[in-house]
Amino acid sequence: MLRLLAVSILAFITSVGSTATAADLTVANDLFLAGKYDEAKKIAAEQVDGGIWNERWPRLLIECQLVMGEYVSAVDTYETAMKRYPTSLTLRMLGLDAYRFAGESDEVIEAKAQILRLLESSPSRYASRDNLVAAGRFFAMRGEDARKILEHFYDRVRDADPEFLEAYVATAELAIEKGDFKVAADTLLRAELIAPEDPRIAFLSSQAWRNSDSEKSSAYLEESLSQNPRYIPGLIERAELAIDAEQYEVAHGAISSVLLVNVHEPAAWSLLAVLAHMEGQYEIESLMRAAALSTWKDNPAVDHMIGRMLSKKYRFAEGAAYQRRAIEFASDFRPAVFQLAQDLLRLGHEDTGWILADEVAKEDPYNVVAHNLSTLNEQVRGYTQIVSNGIEIRMEPREAAIYGDSVMNLLREAKLVLCEKYNVQLEDNIVVEIFPDQKDFAIRTFGLPGGAGYLGVCFGRVITANSPASQGASPSNWQSVLWHEFCHVVTLEKTRNRMPRWLSEGISVYEERMRDPSWGESISPTYRTMMLGDELTPVSQLSSAFLNPPTPMHLQFAYYESSLVIEFLIATHGLEALRRTLDDLSSGLPINDALTRNVGSIEKLDATFAEYAKQVALDFGGDADWSREDQPEKSDAAAMAKWIESNPQNYWALIAKSQQQIAAEQFEDAKSTLETIRDLGAVTGGQGGPLELLASVYRKTGEVESEKATLKQITAKSSDSLDAIERLITIAREESDWSTVLAYGDRFLAVQPLIETGHLAIVDAAEQIEEPQRVVEALSALENLDPVDPAALDYRKAKALYKLHRNLEAKQSVLKALDEAPRYRDAHRLLLEIEAGKPK
Known part of the structure; x- marks a missing residue:
């Protein structure tokens, strides 16, 4: 039906021109786009009352009335206009909104039915570009196939008139709704050329880029609000982002700005309900929800929005409950159904x-x-399922067999x-899914490809993680990752998912270090600089450090700083104070109130932690000179050489000096320089760092013991x-130090179990020190790694x-070995020995 209607309508597009717009309509429309709704409404009302023959005037008047919450007046304007412009689908779609928000649900049902009857009975009457886009929006509202709507309505309108803005806007809106952000972004680039001053374009662009480029998305949002500081969708988005970052004062400010435009705006009251929930004020939450539904009592978008925002805070049970409410209002409201899923x-x-x-996937193929x-x-x-002790692991079969x-x-x-440490009893099974393909991890975790940099995510009772296979040549320690994520399981369970991100991440990184000092984030020269500069975030604002960090390094630093806060809290107030704080969060107390109750005022915590962090930074490489004020440009070789020699204790001078010496193959000199850095205590285990350079120098100079120690x-x-x-495995082999070979074989597998190196080390070492069970386990893993000589492994x-x-x-x-190599003499001897039943 969609295609027939579209073809019939389009046959008339070339014969029906657009209505000429008077100069004052352009002025009024510009006022509307700039957020000067009262002025635009006044001009539009004067023209409508004066009987000006142009349907764009009542359309603009209704738009002004809707955005300002004058829903009853919008209905009056619409019903009067329809007597004069009965063929305007655009007016009819505005009328649907007016009826909805005025609470006239019966009229909504009748208006929808009437639009469908008109389109079916006489499509040729709806020939303008405006009406064709409106028809597409009507069918999108009904849940028709989005690809057909794009093809038969929006695309054809754009082909007929490449400068018609509404076709681009409608296309972008539909693409964003369905998660096709590339189509949306490409479409909006063209729309921006047509109407760069329209705040909708920048706002929709911010939506299109939100999941792939947060910096660009934020820039577009600010551009939209600079064009129209009263643009309600932009203000709502600003409030949402502020809630995500726990910047609740900013959120309240944005919501207040919305309510100054439209005191009835459902999205604003919905977000106030979210804020009340986050503050544990559940009676106020109910009142705010009621206010959101005050004009449209069965609006499914209200509960959907509240639930979606709570789910972003990992409060999935509460979020699901709200989605069920939304579905009770409208069983076919797909956003709520899919969010519930x-x-x-x-x-x-x-x-x-x-x-x-x-x-949802079957009903909406374009989602x-x-x-x-x-x-x-x-x-x-x-996938293979491994179940034990209330834990269910799902892994690709080959990987499951290996590790x-x-x-x-x-x-x-x-x-x-961790359950014992935090006094938690896990009642339900914990599901852990490990994906060998990063794209699959991202889809399971975020719904879309992307999410680069994430190694694992915990939702409470479900953990998703990247396997070493998905991480290329330099995988992270999977044991560290899973310990971190399981700690989230414990703390989220203890708090009923009511904890800020910084606290959750901080505890997990801290517990990594408690399990193994080499795990988790630790101090580095970069972190030292950030901590002593102005990049240390106050504890009261730490969650904001995780939202739109300027660089990946800043995000890593947020993890480290959060763990340092936990270290500080436990050192100064004890583990029990932290546990009590988590219990208070479970009861609904906001984080700053919970901290105040258990460790003192939040202002004092901000100040004392800043001092603690500063001291940690100063203690790292405490004897080194870290100044860079007089450091010349690297391109000035002579000045650089002079600066290096005149700053013998300067970390940056020593680094530059060692790099020059290594490049010149002056290994003895480089060794001395790198040993100075080491002795200053300014080293980490990072790739390409001083310790790694020093180990390579020792290897070149043949100092095996020093290399091994490094x-x-x-x-x-x-x-x-x-x-x-x-x-280390190689050196230990050469020294026949088999216990060390075994230990570092295990260390290797904790990072990369999908290549032979670690398994072979364990086999060789376990054979030498008579641990046959370890031999069997390692060889069983090796069988799944396409061995070059399977007969030898079987033997x-x-x-x-x-x-x-x-x-x-x-x-x-x-026998398997003999099947692969029939003349394998040692295997024949072993078979005879087994048959005889006589141990060797």
């Missing part, structure tokens, strides 16, 4: 969650997020240690230094099994 999936209620997600999730669900169903048991052992330990220092400071670990596995008196399995393995 996502909430349930993150709560671990997967049977219902996947059913709802699949339903990119729903399609992505539905496709991924089919893939995850083929799935190790994952389970780590998570069981994390559950035991490599161990690196691995003590870095959890994922694969090169250092591999070199070695058979020997280990025989030592464990598992003779039947030993016989199976040796």
